[in-house]
Amino acid sequence: DTAVSQTPKYLVTQMGNDKSIKCEQNLGHDTMYWYKQDSKKFLKIMFSYNNKELIINETVPNRFSPKSPDKAHLNLHINSLELGDSAVYFCASSHRGKNTEAFFGQGTRLTVV
Amino acid sequence: AQSVTQPDIHITVSEGASLELRCNYSYGATPYLFWYVQSPGQGLQLLLKYFSGDTLVQGIKGFEAEFKRSQSSFNLRKPSVHWSDAAEYFCAVDLNQAGTALIFGKGTTLSVSS
Secondary structure, X not given: OXXXXXXXXXXXXXXXXXXXXXXXXXXXXXXXXXXXXXXXXXXXXXXXEEOOEEEEEOOOOOOEEEEXXXXXXXXXXXXXXXHHHOEEEEEEEEOOOOOOOOEEOOOEEEEEO | OOEEEOOOOEEEEEOOOOEEEOOEEEOOOOOEEEEEEEOOOOOEEEEEEEXXXXXXXXXXXXXXXXXXXXXXXXXXXXXXXXXXXXXXXXXXXXXXXXXXXXXEOOOEEEEEEO
């Protein structure tokens, strides 16, 4: 009964490959996010979707493409992986509106070699 | 520039001692305020949150935080630290008060000595 689940938990891949990370939430939230945590543990928003519509798209390379097939899912596809993409990627979800908090998944540790 | 500052990168406290982790934000209005904890290899768990009202908020695991508008601060406290509290602590703000996105501080690593 995990609230926000991400797969895979670990991902090791070579430079130049294309990979996807999946996220699902069963909280009935209408907004989902991808955050990136770098090697210094700094967390930064990448994307936010509300009801399958992109509402936040921070300065992220075009190689990163989020896709939300429905309100409960937000996947992250990364093309042509680079060494600098190595990080922990967190999915989160919340209700959009007042007095709302975000729930986070366990993270996906991506290592590009 | 809008920012969230956690001045202490690393803090070590003795088990049983009190703890205060600092957080300051620089925005015009009062945002929603949060503290999250991240244990090694784990995701982020919400400790507590402030939306409005009483400026002293209680959270899980015996943590509390106090919002001080005059100081733009939201410091996290615990009266007696346990070894299991060793983790990374993040202060975060929701600028738009709309659940759109969080801005995080850089985190404070808490070590607990016996």
